[in-house]
Every structure is written in C-alpha cells, then in structure tokens.
Amino acid sequence: MMQEGNQKDFFTLGLYVHVPFCSSTCDFCAFYQERPSKKKIESYFLGLKKELAGLILDRPLDTVFIGGGTPGLLKADELDLLCGLILDHGLREGVEWTIELAPNEVTVEKLKVLKKNGVNRLSLGVQTFDSQLMNALGRKHGPEKVFKAYDLIRNMNFESVNLDLIFGIPHQSLSLWESDMQQAVELAPHHLSTYCLTFEEDTAMYYRLAKGELSIDPEREAEFYERAWAYLPEKGYTQYEVSNYALEGYACKHNLNTWKMNEWIGIGPSASSQYQNKRWKNPSNLEKWIIGVDAGFSQSDYEEFKRLSNTDLAEDAVLFGLRMNQGINLNAIGERFQISNKYFDDLSHFFEMLSNEGLANYSNDMISLTSEGRIRADAIATEIPVQEEHRA
Template sequence: MPFCATTCDFCAFYQEAPRRADLLRYLDGIERELDQWRAEWDARSDFLPALDAQAGLTVFFGGGTPGLLAAPDLARLCQAVRERAPGPIAEWTVEMAPSTVKADKVAAMREAGVNRISMGVQSFDESLLEKLGRRHSPKQVQQAYETLRAGGCDNVNLDLIFAVPGQTRAQWAEDMRRAIELQPEHLSTYCLTFEEDTKLWVKLSKGEFKRDVAQEAELYQFTWETLGAAGYPQYEVSNFARPGYACAHNVSTWHMGQWRGVGPSAASQWRNWRWSNPSDLNRWLDGLDQRTPETLPETAVDVVPLSPELLAADALIFGLRLNEGVDLAALRARFPSADWASYDALWAELLAESLVERQGDTLRLTDEGRMLADAVGGRILEAEV
C-alpha cells in the first residue's frame, strides 16, 4: 500500500502522496492483480502443494501506510483479498501507524478477518521520534494501542528502533520498558540503518553525527537480554514474541516458502521466479494490462530465476537468522543438488570461530554469530558460488 502522509527520515520505501484518484486506481489495480493471480491458481493444480507445504495461507498488508485508507476503503481491500483467497487465511497482518488507528477502521478489518496488527511505534521518546521524522506523539501510541485492544485485537506487534543518533542506553531501556508495559504479543526491534538518499543518510554523510558500531552491538545484546527476561524470547535476529505468537508469514519467508506480492513495489517468490513489481503506480498498472497467465509482467524488476542451489543458500542464510537454527538434514533432502561439501567445510570454519553451534543436524548462530549474522550470510553466499 504505497501511500504515506509524510516521509520518515530513515525510510527508503517507495511511497506516494495519498491523492484520492490514485487511491482509487490503486484499489482497482489490486482487484485486477488478485483476479489474475487467482486465475493462475485455478488453472494450475500444481500450485496447491505449494500452499500445503506452508503453515497455511498468510496475508500481510505492508506499506507505505495501509492504515491511511478510510474504513470503507480498507473494507474493500480486505474483501478483495478474502473473496479471492483459495483457502482459509490462518494469519492476516495489517501494518498501522499510530496516528491512523481509528475504531471504525479496526472494526472493518476485524470483521473482514484481520487477526494481527503491527504498529510502527519506533520510540516512546518525543525527542527520538523527532529525530526519526515520525509524525506521531507518545500519547497517540497509547491511544492507538487502547483502540486496538478495545476493538478486539488480541495479536499486536509493536515495532521499535534503537541506536538512533544520540540515544542513550537509558533511553532505550525506557522505550523497551514502555513497550513491555503495554503487554503486546510480539515486539520487533530494528537497529537503525541508514538507507541511501534518506534524510538521515544525508545527515550522516555530512558528518552531522557518527555511527557508533560498538554501542549498536551493546544495545542489541541488551535488547535480547531485556526482552527475553520479560517473557519475549528472541526467535529471529530482530523479532521477539510470547510463546505461540511468532509471525507465521515472516517465518514462512525465512524458510524460503512461496509468496505473491500484490501492488506496486511488492516482491514475489513464486514457483520458479523471484521478482518485484515496479516501484511506480502507473508502471505497475501498465504491467497488469500486459500480463498473460504464463509470463511475468514486462515491467517486473529484479527478476531472478530460482535454482535449487540458490534456494538452498537463501534457506541457510535466512534460516540461520532464526534462533531455532536450520535442520541441515531436512535442507539436504529438500535441495539435494546444492554443494553440501562446501557448506560442511564452511560449518567447520564457523564452528572454529565460535560463530555457530551444532547439535546433531541442527545448526544455530551463537550469540556472537547473531551479532555478525550478515557477515555469516555473506560467507554462505561465497560458499555457494
């Protein structure tokens, strides 16, 4: 849902100003793209095992700011999905900014079957929100959370950001304390990244502040210790949940399942291809006109043919982000043509460096390895080529 009221200073996602005419074109396009997808699904019975292999059907509305839509538009969007879903939807998440949470929207989504809300809080500290360019206040977060709970939302995630320039350990401790106090089911905490061409990146480039990598690592360790002790064990590099509340949609992507992205800039991994829709409303709509059931739209970008070897490498990279680790025997059986001898040599190196630990066929990152998860991922890619 590519519309945002304003642009946050750290954000590099594609977004447009929410003009009414564009919103209506967007909703029409979503219905058309979902129709095309459903026709493909119905025409090809071999799609069905792809769904069965996952933990059921999951839906995730991300953005942009899906909560910007008015209640009737949200209801239309939800209905478009529900009418075309080929089975019951096990988990249905909608991302909402605190300033967009209203009782009528919550009611419309609940009625349609939405059963999980992810709210972009980022911080409870006014000065840090200001630095991130977020346009909500700590009071709005509290009100939005109360509206969600009053509306019957019993599975809520809060997104937080840490390592904001100038943020102290005490400020981060207070943000976590405020989040825990609300007792959500799930918490996502992201170390601030400086994406190219964002306002924060420009400030960093101009030397207005410096990154402190040692402090980032220290705050990260503090995070998993604090949240774990508060009943939110870490289950992925950036994610913490009460038992039973891990995000099934995201877990499926980390396990290299299949998913279909709908809307401008949405990414898909489907059958033999990975691709993204163009990050442009008009080009996305043009692509829908050119589509035939057996081809990708001509406007598709970042198209990657999926080989078992590539999927094996990605299943290792993303699977290791999960605290439960990866089951090497299961992956070997799923992707027998991957170069498992090279990987075995790599595991020996990583074990010697104390970056992974192994119990039988289960391989996991150690605490030290989790700090260097991206570097470990890079070495898996090197072993794959």
C-alpha cells in the same frame, strides 16, 4: 529425496499486499512510497482489483500481510474494499492476517472493518516512546498517540498485536533504549519487532550523516542488540529471529514462511513474489505498475525477475535460516533442495569452523548462531559457501 510435487504439501503460502502511500517521508525511510491523492488511490484500487483477479493460486493462503507505506492511511470503506478483494481468494482456516498501522491512523471505525473481515494480527509502528527521538526520526506522532491507538486496538480483542521499535537512533542512549523496551513490555503486546536504524542512501538521515552531523558507531549498535537479546527474554518474550520476539505461540507465521524459503505472492507496486520456482518484483512506481497490470506482466515489465534453481533456494534457506534462533537443519535443507554432496561438505566444514570460533552451535545437523555469531551475522552471511555454479 523429497520430490518437487510433494514439497507443496508442506510449503505454506503467503500473500503480501503493498499499500504505497505515506502522507510524509520519515527521515530514515528509503522505501518506495507516494503522496496519496484521490486519483492515485482510485488508480491503485483499479490496479489491485485486476492484479488480484488475475491471480491463480494452487492452494489456499496460510498468511496475509498488508504492509506499506501506510495501509492505515486508507479510509474505512477503502480498507473494507481491500479486505473484500483478498477474501475472494481462498484463505486457509486459521489464516494469520496482519495489517501494519501507524498510531495516527488508528480509528475505531477502521478497526471494526478489519475485525469484521477477519484481520487478526495488528502491527503498530511505535518506533520509540521518546518524543525527541521521534522528532529525530521525522515521525509525526508522539507517545500519547501510541497509547491511545494501542488502547483502541486491545479493546477490540485482536488475536495478536505486534509493536515495532527502532534502536540506534542518533542521541539515543542505552538507558533510553531500555526505557522504550520497558514501556513496550508494560503494554503486554504478543509480539515485538526491534529494528536497528540503518542509514539508507537518499534519505534525510543519510544526508545528515554525509554532512558529518550524525555518526555511526557499530560497537554501540551491538550493545543495543545485546541489551534487547538479554532484556526481552527476561520479560517472557522469546527471541526467534535476530530482530523478533514473541510470547509463546505468537511468532509471525508470515515472516517465518519467507525465511524458510516457502512461497509468497506480492501484490501492489514494489511487492515481491516467490512462487513456482520464480522470484519477481513489481515496478516501484504506481504508473508503471498499473501499465504492467493492465497489459498483463511480461518478464521485462518487472523491476526484477529470476528463475530459481534448487541451488538458489538452498543458499537462501541457509542465509535466512541462520537469522532464526532455531537455526537450520543442514540435512533437511540438503534433502529438500537436493544439494550435491560436495556443497553439503563445504557448508558442513564452514559451520564446523564457525563452531570452533564460538560463532555457531553445531550438533546433530542443527546449526544456529551464538550471540557473538548473531552480532556478526552480516559478515558471516558474506562468507557462507555458495555452490560451484554460483562462484564468480
């Protein structure tokens, strides 16, 4: 069995920095975000400095991800400051360093600052190239902004560029979805993320759904998924997770680190961490977060806090691992998290059953979902056996 101390040698470590500001709220968005003001941004940076200064890590960072909110809403000098704070912590050579940008906020000045500091992966929130669908999402940019921002980014020669697309938008036909994918592929990014629109509570879209102005059609959603799973690999983008595709060598290491249940630290309001067998979430509120940072967070200051047993980690490694096309190696998970023989057998029987139903491929301890299984991934997730101590 792998000992706890040795595990660190192969765990990668990620840093996530949450920038919680958005100038307006997209109609589908349920994320915590705030309207920016000079005072709020100043307070945010004071909090960031303190939170990052108090961070003591046991090894260099393998990945950094600046997300939001809208990180691109920060000015060039603020981005420079943010990058400087991150650079004060050890970054491993070859670090993957991503920032999310919305097309409206991309400028040459900001890109130069990011490049100078070592950011090497840009993730551009396209969502759709169709103006009407863009309006339906409550987004403020049109396709011409996307093309302009993309040109600026590519001219700066960042190592990797991702485009985010959304499907399942009300009134989006399959041919419009194909057209979005085709236009994205023509831009030749290194990576594509494709998300199914969800109707989260307390969003403008949810209220329109509740009023009967919009409807959900799960079968239509499945068709959108399947169209992407067929189309993008044909164009050279290998699918490596339910929603993610990449040219060879460009899978997102930061996300893989999370799905493999390694370790990550989240900085900023609402950011989550998993480190040294604990998982916690910072308050989703700028003021509460600053109070916590100033006082030094105690468990009760966090929005969520949990000590993680090997059991917790093993269950999540199975759950998230199945979202990846490569699937999971049951023996490796068993060894890494020292799961009981009884639980190993329960999992093994469950996956044999899925295999018999055509929902999973199960051979040589490797288990992955078939296309049919991936369509039903959420339902399967609720059926995965849990260990004895977690049964209700």
